[in-house]
Amino acid sequence: MEHPEYTLSRDDLEDINEAFALCDPERTGRISPEDLGTVMSALGQNHTESEIYRYSEGLDEMGNGFITLKDFVDLMTKMYKLMDQTDYLKAAFNTFDIDKDGLISYSELRATFYSLGDRMTDEEYDKLFRQFDTDNDGFIDWHDFYNAYKS
Known part of the structure; x- marks a missing residue:
């Protein structure tokens, strides 16, 4: 079953940008892969070190040593979409x-x-x-x- 494109709310996008800015105070639009865990934690995302490592490798595909804000927003959009679907499914399950x-x-x-x-x-x-x-x-x-x- 194909799902429609997921769009972040304005508030979610603002939160993501603010969290990213914690590790990008000069607003360069990029952070180091080592900062990914900190940024995700600021959004309430608690992941293991191995998960953070996998995410950072996927986001730094070019191997240039940084993660762009755009790539981070894309990752968080996918995560928020998954959380949204799971919540919907759990509500449906609980109905039955x-x-x-x-x-x-x-x-x-x-x-x-x-x-x-x-x-x-x-x-x-x-x-x-x-x-x-x-x-x-x-x-x-x-x-x-x-x-x-x-x-």
């Missing part, structure tokens, strides 16, 4: 997880669809449940739900 035990049972799936006005046959519910229950344990957990969405 009526008893809030972290699992969606067959009856919860059916009750939720029924409450939304969707009337399906038993066979259609069975098929839908099997598509989401990717590990065939009789419940749809977050992992199943996420994987079914991604497929």
Whole structure:
């Protein structure tokens, strides 16, 4: 499933620029790869050293020893988009997880669809449940739900 282009809000873009400026006080539009963790932490992004290293390598593809503001904004846009999608999916999952035990049972799936006005046959519910229950344990957990969405 293809997602529409994600656009940062004005506030998010402002926050990203301010965080970048912490390590770019002269406003050159670039920082060293070693500063990436500091800038990301200022935005509430907590990553391991190995993750920061991978990000910095991807952003300094030319090997010129710096990360541009544009490249950093692109990275953060991707991260914000991912966070936004995950929040949306978790909200959807929680709608189906009526008893809030972290699992969606067959009856919860059916009750939720029924409450939304969707009337399906038993066979259609069975098929839908099997598509989401990717590990065939009789419940749809977050992992199943996420994987079914991604497929």
